[in-house]
Amino acid sequence: MNTPFYHYDLDVLRRTLQTISGAIEGYPFHIHYAMKANAERKILDTIREYGFGVDCVSGNEILLALDAGFSPDKIVFAGVGKTDRELIDAIGSEVFNINCESIEELPVISEIARRLNKKTMVSFRLNPNIDARTHPHITTGKSINKFGIPSSRLWDALEELRKYPEIEFNGLHFHIGSQIRSIEPFIELCQEINRLQEELGKKGYSPANLNVGGGLGIDYEHPEKYIIPDFEAYFNVFKEHLRIPDGQQVHFELGRSVVGQCGSLITKVLYVKDAGEKKFAIIDAGMSDFMRPALYASVHRIENLTSEGPMQIYEVVGPICESTDSFGNIEMNEVRRGDILKIWSTGAYGTVLSSKYNLRDKAENYYSDEVALDDFLGQRS
Numbered sequence: 001m002n003t004p005f006y007h008y009d010l011d012v013l014r015r016t017l018q019t020i021s022g023a024i025e026g027y028p029f030h031i032h033y034a035m036k037a038n039a040e041r042k043i044l045d046t047i048r049e050y051g052f053g054v055d056c057v058s059g060n061e062i063l064l065a066l067d068a069g070f071s072p073d074k075i076v077f078a079g080v081g082k083t084d085r086e087l088i089d090a091i092g093s094e095v096f097n098i099n100c101e102s103i104e105e106l107p108v109i110s111e112i113a114r115r116l117n118k119k120t121m122v123s124f125r126l127n128p129n130i131d132a133r134t135h136p137h138i139t140t141g142k143s144i145n146k147f148g149i150p151s152s153r154l155w156d157a158l159e160e161l162r163k164y165p166e167i168e169f170n171g172l173h174f175h176i177g178s179q180i181r182s183i184e185p186f187i188e189l190c191q192e193i194n195r196l197q198e199e200l201g202k203k204g205y206s207p208a209n210l211n212v213g214g215g216l217g218i219d220y221e222h223p224e225k226y227i228i229p230d231f232e233a234y235f236n237v238f239k240e241h242l243r244i245p246d247g248q249q250v251h252f253e254l255g256r257s258v259v260g261q262c263g264s265l266i267t268k269v270l271y272v273k274d275a276g277e278k279k280f281a282i283i284d285a286g287m288s289d290f291m292r293p294a295l296y297a298s299v300h301r302i303e304n305l306t307s308e309g310p311m312q313i314y315e316v317v318g319p320i321c322e323s324t325d326s327f328g329n330i331e332m333n334e335v336r337r338g339d340i341l342k343i344w345s346t347g348a349y350g351t352v353l354s355s356k357y358n359l360r361d362k363a364e365n366y367y368s369d370e371v372a373l374d375d376f377l378g379q380r381s
Ligand SMILES: Cc1ncc(COP(=O)(O)O)c(C=O)c1O
Pocket: 034, 036, 037, 055, 078, 175, 177, 178, 179, 213, 214, 215, 216, 253, 254, 255, 256, 257
């Protein structure tokens, strides 16, 4: 096995999935795993075993989900810029629901549905103008963000919909942001949904479905302590604060919280550079393998798996010709050339965001049922 590579602990993934299943049992709650977080086949296969559906944001994700055996009636399709080709794939394969992000999409969906001689169900993604109190680059539910239809235009959207007999109104969809670590934004979301549902009821609408999106954050600082996110607290928000009319089904699109903690990126130290003021640990993984630090200034726990030397601070940097190719200033056991480092919590938005920038090879993905990390370390010594 060549470094860098992603390693997935399937036991952690399974325990996460079991916790989610337990937390929603007995409620009209349905999980559509947001496969944008990680679309590796083995991850998808494991998630499918638990009866979850998927949330897709491209036509290729829909095709992969179908190929991986997800039933079309468990697939939801979202995206602010759906192409005609993608809508043909979605409507043609009869996915459960299309999350419509602008009124301007409706005539296009209608025309394609008519051409394919299909009917399709649409939910309106509303932009509730809620501050998710997360990194600005992953906030999606404020009115300045490009996503969704402003809540105030819901009535225009419903009026426009009356023109298109091929499209059935399925409900409302929201997604206020990602890596949300407090429950307040989700409580605010429930309150806004309650208000909107009351208004809908007054106007004679009783949507069959409601989709509250994803966004639950994970603990990047202390992953070993909090390897399973607090799903109980998260789902309790919706159990306690959301008024769910009889018969209505509630859908969730969790991504990061499902797969984030099961993955780590394993990388080798190429050089330790003493630059006077600081020491750099130059590793063989870079932003082409793992983009989050460069994209969102995110900091991940990094552990030296092959040293018990004294703790020291290093700026951990990749080999790529970009100053943002840095994993931050990290305290870890003394680092030497050849040491193996583990970058924790890279299961979500890791391999999916990797590229061949600088024409570098892509990091492979390995699973705990194929090779244990300890075996890999053992083979080296
Ligand atoms: C519409 C939608 N749903 C769900 C998700 C998944 O979010 P998360 O991984 O934070 O749960 C995203 C992520 O950006 C999204 O855009």
